Amino acid sequence: MLRLYHFLLCPFSRQVRIVLKEKAIPFELAVENYWERRPEFASLNPAMEVPVLVGDSLVLADTTAILEYLEETSDNNMFLPSSPLERAEIRRLVGWFNNKFYQEVTRYILAERVIRYFTRIGEPNSDSIRAAKANIYYHLDYIAFLTRQRKWLAGEQLSLADIAAASQLSVLDYLGDVPWEYNPAVKEWYALIKSRPSFRPLLSDRISGFVPSQHYTDLDF
Amino acid sequence: MLRLYHFLLCPFSRQVRIVLKEKAIPFELAVENYWERRPEFASLNPAMEVPVLVGDSLVLADTTAILEYLEETSDNNMFLPSSPLERAEIRRLVGWFNNKFYQEVTRYILAERVIRYFTRIGEPNSDSIRAAKANIYYHLDYIAFLTRQRKWLAGEQLSLADIAAASQLSVLDYLGDVPWEYNPAVKEWYALIKSRPSFRPLLSDRISGFVPSQHYTDLDF
Numbered sequence: 001m002l003r004l005y006h007f008l009l010c011p012f013s014r015q016v017r018i019v020l021k022e023k024a025i026p027f028e029l030a031v032e033n034y035w036e037r038r039p040e041f042a043s044l045n046p047a048m049e050v051p052v053l054v055g056d057s058l059v060l061a062d063t064t065a066i067l068e069y070l071e072e073t074s075d076n077n078m079f080l081p082s083s084p085l086e087r088a089e090i091r092r093l094v095g096w097f098n099n100k101f102y103q104e105v106t107r108y109i110l111a112e113r114v115i116r117y118f119t120r121i122g123e124p125n126s127d128s129i130r131a132a133k134a135n136i137y138y139h140l141d142y143i144a145f146l147t148r149q150r151k152w153l154a155g156e157q158l159s160l161a162d163i164a165a166a167s168q169l170s171v172l173d174y175l176g177d178v179p180w181e182y183n184p185a186v187k188e189w190y191a192l193i194k195s196r197p198s199f200r201p202l203l204s205d206r207i208s209g210f211v212p213s214q215h216y217t218d219l220d221f
Numbered sequence: 222m223l224r225l226y227h228f229l230l231c232p233f234s235r236q237v238r239i240v241l242k243e244k245a246i247p248f249e250l251a252v253e254n255y256w257e258r259r260p261e262f263a264s265l266n267p268a269m270e271v272p273v274l275v276g277d278s279l280v281l282a283d284t285t286a287i288l289e290y291l292e293e294t295s296d297n298n299m300f301l302p303s304s305p306l307e308r309a310e311i312r313r314l315v316g317w318f319n320n321k322f323y324q325e326v327t328r329y330i331l332a333e334r335v336i337r338y339f340t341r342i343g344e345p346n347s348d349s350i351r352a353a354k355a356n357i358y359y360h361l362d363y364i365a366f367l368t369r370q371r372k373w374l375a376g377e378q379l380s381l382a383d384i385a386a387a388s389q390l391s392v393l394d395y396l397g398d399v400p401w402e403y404n405p406a407v408k409e410w411y412a413l414i415k416s417r418p419s420f421r422p423l424l425s426d427r428i429s430g431f432v433p434s435q436h437y438t439d440l441d442f
Contacts, residue, residue: 046363047317058306060309060313061313062312062316064285064312064315065310065313068312069305069308072308084294085279087286088281091286092281095268099320
């Protein structure tokens with residue numbers, strides 16, 4: 001069986017979990033506290049990052065590499081359509097959420113609130129947290145802009161773009177850091193993804209030291 | 222004809238330039254000082270980043286999206302082979318250089334030395350530059366490690382992995398920030414890419430305010 005090395009509040013691990021579930025590919029989870037830099041984990045992924053997907057003759061690292069591999073080797077529930085132009089639009093938005101949104105929002109919150117808690121190094125930098133909380137509005141506006149023109153973020157079908165965006169948001173939502181009241185259109189779009197069976201396992205995640213926000217599991221938040 | 226919006230010292234723009242040349246796809250270049258945030262450029266790419274590739278009925282943004290599109294729509298000089306496992310390894314390394322290497326090395330040097338010069342905001346942060354210069358050794362070690370096992374970084378063929386790595390290094394090389402004497406294996410691998418006709422236009426790049434390092438154009442450096 002496939003084994004996914006992951007971290008519960010890692011937005012990238014969550015994307016792979018959702019896609020594996022959507023494609024009905026069986027897998028088991030192995031929690032990896034990657035900041036501990038286990039030598040055995042380094043031999044799987046010298047970048048020392050989760051997610052890593054391991055099978056009998058398979059070691060896949062890097063979220064994009066894993067997600068593209070799963071699209072190329074499965075034939076059900078595709079999240080990249082066949083048209084190169086549509087694929088380019090999906091990948092542009094995956095890049096937006098996994099690079100821009102992550103670098104401007106998720107990374108700060110995770111580093112300051114979560115990873116610092118586990119590594120016990122220093123005090124949270126409130127400037128970073130404040131910056132992240134200010135930056136999120138612009139991204140929520142962009143999601144709202146996209147949903148005004150399209151059913152899903154990249155077009156008429158659910159795609160890797162929605163899964164990337166929702167995964168970033170879901171981590172922040174666990175921590176209570178998404179101002180859902182700001183934009184009803186974003187909330188509506190997120191509620192659609194959140195209610196999918198593939199999302200359910202994420203909603204039962206509990207990480208020691210962090211109680212999820214009150215509405216985290218609520219499908220009708 | 223295709224038009225590529227780019228910035229001369231942008232490692233991502235360079236990757237697209239190399240691939241277009243390798244595939245013999247005609248294109249013209251348009252310099253975009255993306256930090257000026259031109260509204261017309263925002264309408265092409267709301268992320269306000271280069272590269273952006275524009276054609277008659279085509280606006281492509283995000284380096285990965287552009288490079289994957291070019292692979293999917295051309296049939297010569299492929300930099301992603303057909304095997305999903307080989308593709309995954311190439312994409313893992315593209316992620317390494319375009320995310321990890323970029324975030325740990327190129328981004329600091331560019332932000333502190335180049336973008337700050339053009340925007341005239343503040344003084345270069347010498348801590349950031351020092352961190353980048355320290356971080357590069359680990360990445361050179363990793364390139365050397367890969368070249369000991371393989372002809373090119375991801376296998377026996379030149380791939381997007383080599384183009385990503387060489388593009389990041391080429392920007393730093395222009396600025397004189399690659400310690401080539403540190404690892405002869407890395408220098409040998411880089412010399413192979415540097416001598417390709419597709420790399421030649423990059424070597425004639427000149428950016429006002431920055432004189433390239435002495436060996437920048439030298440194929441036998």
